[in-house]
Amino acid sequence: MKLTFITGNQHKVKEAKGIFDKFGIKLEHADLGYPEIQGDLVDVARYGAKDAAGRFGQPVIVEDAGIFIKSLKWFPGPYSSYVQETLGNKGILKLMSDVEDRYAEFRSVIGYCTPKAEPKTFLGTVKGRIGYKERGKHGFAYDPLFYPEGYDKSFGELTTQEKNDFSHRRQSLEQFAHWYKEL
Numbered sequence: 001m002k003l004t005f006i007t008g009n010q011h012k013v014k015e016a017k018g019i020f021d022k023f024g025i026k027l028e029h030a031d032l033g034y035p036e037i038q039g040d041l042v043d044v045a046r047y048g049a050k051d052a053a054g055r056f057g058q059p060v061i062v063e064d065a066g067i068f069i070k071s072l073k074w075f076p077g078p079y080s081s082y083v084q085e086t087l088g089n090k091g092i093l094k095l096m097s098d099v100e101d102r103y104a105e106f107r108s109v110i111g112y113c114t115p116k117a118e119p120k121t122f123l124g125t126v127k128g129r130i131g132y133k134e135r136g137k138h139g140f141a142y143d144p145l146f147y148p149e150g151y152d153k154s155f156g157e158l159t160t161q162e163k164n165d166f167s168h169r170r171q172s173l174e175q176f177a178h179w180y181k182e183l
């Protein structure tokens with residue numbers, strides 16, 4: 001059975017393919033777009049998966065992800081795309097220049113849906129902290145800001161393979177993969 005990841009983000013596709021290799025799941029990619037409703041990551045992934053599966057006519061996954069910063073009252077969260085495009089990493093660092101509590105987490109919600117069934121969602125989280133400057137050239141978007149718990153390297157300093165060992169995306173996709181293989 002074919003499974004297609006509907007996303008406009010090539011970095012996500014690369015990471016997801018690396019993760020699914022371990023589970024023997026072959027992944028296709030289509031940049032079909034889908035409406036992103038107002039709401040939390042689960043709402044966005046659920047609605048997006050249902051919409052995309054209906055239009056694509058085949059089983060799909062979509063992902064809504066974001067970075068949640070405790071001292072900013074969990075901002076940007078669901079607004080992570082908008083904030084990345086407007087404030088960017090430098091803007092986040094500026095907001096946090098005097099902030100001591102650097103705790104943050106990345107969250108990923110995978111939404112799976114077929115044209116006929118109701119959507120299912122799978123959450124993955126990784127804990128860490130926001131650095132004081134951008135570090136590293138790997139990864140994308142917020143990666144150079146984020147130091148996973150127990151590491152002195154940012155996600156931007158890890159290879160895709162290293163990030164894939166324990167990232168938020170690894171955890172959401174792994175949960176999905178276990179469930180999917182039971183189908």
Ligand code: ITT
Binds near residue numbers: 080169
């Ligand atoms: P879609 O087409 O899949 O929606 P997107 O890039 O818009 O792609 P999201 O809305 O899920 O993805 O992501 C919200 C923001 O968080 C966006 O700016 C992403 O680049 C960023 N982001 C998501 N996952 C990330 C990760 O693993 N590392 C760094 N930044 C990430």
Ligand code: NA
Binds near residue numbers: 081
């Ligand atoms: Na998005």
